[in-house]
Amino acid sequence: MNKQQIIDEAEHTLYKTYNRYPVVFDHGKGVHLYDSDGQEYLDFGAGIAVMGLGYDDEEYKEALKDQIDKLLHVSNLFYNQPSVEAGEKLLKVSGMDRVFFTNSGTEAIEGALKIAIRHAYNKTGSHDHEIIAMKNSFHGRSLGALSVTGNDHYQEPFKPLLPGIRFAEFNNLDSVKALVNEKTCAILMETIQGEGGIYPASEEFLKGVRKLCDDNGILLMLDEIQCGMGRSGKMFAWQWYDVVPDVMTVAKALGNGVPIGAFLAKGEAAAAMVPGDHGTTYGGNPFVTAAASRVLDIFEKRDIPGHAAEIGEYLKEKLEELKSRCSLIADCRGKGLIQGVELTVPAGPVVTKALLEEKLVLITAGEKIIRFVPPLVIEKEDVDEMIKRLEKALMN
Numbered sequence: 084m085n086k087q088q089i090i091d092e093a094e095h096t097l098y099k100t101y102n103r104y105p106v107v108f109d110h111g112k113g114v115h116l117y118d119s120d121g122q123e124y125l126d127f128g129a130g131i132a133v134m135g136l137g138y139d140d141e142e143y144k145e146a147l148k149d150q151i152d153k154l155l156h157v158s159n160l161f162y163n164q165p166s167v168e169a170g171e172k173l174l175k176v177s178g179m180d181r182v183f184f185t186n187s188g189t190e191a192i193e194g195a196l197k198i199a200i201r202h203a204y205n206k207t208g209s210h211d212h213e214i215i216a217m218k219n220s221f222h223g224r225s226l227g228a229l230s231v232t233g234n235d236h237y238q239e240p241f242k243p244l245l246p247g248i249r250f251a252e253f254n255n256l257d258s259v260k261a262l263v264n265e266k267t268c269a270i271l272m273e274t275i276q277g278e279g280g281i282y283p284a285s286e287e288f289l290k291g292v293r294k295l296c297d298d299n300g301i302l303l304m305l306d307e308i309q310c311g312m313g314r315s316g317k318m319f320a321w322q323w324y325d326v327v328p329d330v331m332t333v334a335k336a337l338g339n340g341v342p343i344g345a346f347l348a349k350g351e352a353a354a355a356m357v358p359g360d361h362g363t364t365y366g367g368n369p370f371v372t373a374a375a376s377r378v379l380d381i382f383e384k385r386d387i388p389g390h391a392a393e394i395g396e397y398l399k400e401k402l403e404e405l406k407s408r409c410s411l412i413a414d415c416r417g418k419g420l421i422q423g424v425e426l427t428v429p430a431g432p433v434v435t436k437a438l439l440e441e442k443l444v445l446i447t448a449g450e451k452i453i454r455f456v457p458p459l460v461i462e463k464e465d466v467d468e469m470i471k472r473l474e475k476a477l478m479n
């Protein structure tokens with residue numbers, strides 16, 4: 084099939100929930116993608132913050148190949164070694180007590196929500212609970228995750244959703260306090276809002292919410308699906324804040340391209356669910372956990388979070404410089420290698436132009452924000468090259 088045939092066939096075949104760019108990617112190398120015509124693209128999207136190690140890491144691929152030759156899947160009715168190894172490593176870097184492997188981020192959120200509800204049921208025997216989530220948040224597309232996603236546009240066609248969800252304003256502690264009552268069982272938020280436009284939690288806010296949770300017996304649940312796994316410059320973004328969650332979720336870069344997520348819990352929350360309460364056929368199978376296990380090894384051995392912190396600083400500096408010469412840029416914000424540039428105009432056309440004319444892959448976050456979530460292994464030269472191409476795309 085040639086490029087146009089692939090696009091036409093996709094438009095007839097695949098369920099139409101995306102407006103795709105007219106590009107067919109064929110393979111990747113390092114931080115570059117190549118399309119079906121062999122054109123090279125610089126990738127600052129990483130498959131939406133997934134390809135932390137880039138596209139052709141030999142050490143990573145070796146773990147996949149070895150596991151393919153051994154065993155792809157067994158059910159969770161049995162034990163398997165890769166899942167235990169990946170689990171141990173994830174507990175070590177997070178300080179959590181228990182982990183459950185899922186197939187995606189949205190399923191990790193489902194698990195977190197079930198912990199919150201189960202924990203509240205264990206304590207009160209009642210079914211009347213409330214969860215506080217944040218406006219402008221994103222937690223996934225399944226009905227539970229959508230229920231806590233503070234985005235009217237995504238929610239509206241699928242109502243009614245889960246009952247008992249209250250939305251507070253992110254980085255506004257008073258708005259959270261105003262919603263807390265004796266039914267509140269959990270507060271859920273992204274440590275750095277991704278999809279909503281790259282808004283890091285302020286230190287005052289996150290610490291304030293932690294204290295509110297402690298004072299009222301509420302679980303703090305942090306969604307680290309996008310900002311976690313080294314992206315912020317620490318393994319998990321909450322590690323910048325001197326705050327520890329009771330429940331956390333990861334996915335995206337955890338598998339570096341194989342579908343795997345996880346929810347993790349600490350203390351009482353780690354024991355809230357019992358056998359029979361939750362399950363998954365694929366989740367945590369030996370193939371995906373062998374991948375995650377190797378990812379975690381590589382993160383430690385090569386200090387990927389430290390590298391993300393260093394290059395992230397450089398990226399931030401270069402974006403600030405660009406802002407000073409480009410009147411279309413209203414704001415720059417982010418942490419490490421999750422950065423956002425807010426424009427005075429819609430970001431969609433700029434991102435499209437960058438892709439099609441400058442061969443630069445960027446994604447948007449919200450209407451006016453360009454999101455930078457490159458592979459964590461990018462170097463300063465890649466940042467320089469990206470800025471050059473972006474500046475051209477920003478010029479008319």
Ligand SMILES: *Cc1c(COP(=O)(O)O)cnc(C)c1O
Nearest residue numbers: 187188189221222223277308309
């Ligand atoms: C991507 C994302 C999700 C959903 O993950 P999927 O793997 O797409 O289901 C949830 N929360 C955050 C913060 C995300 O960025």
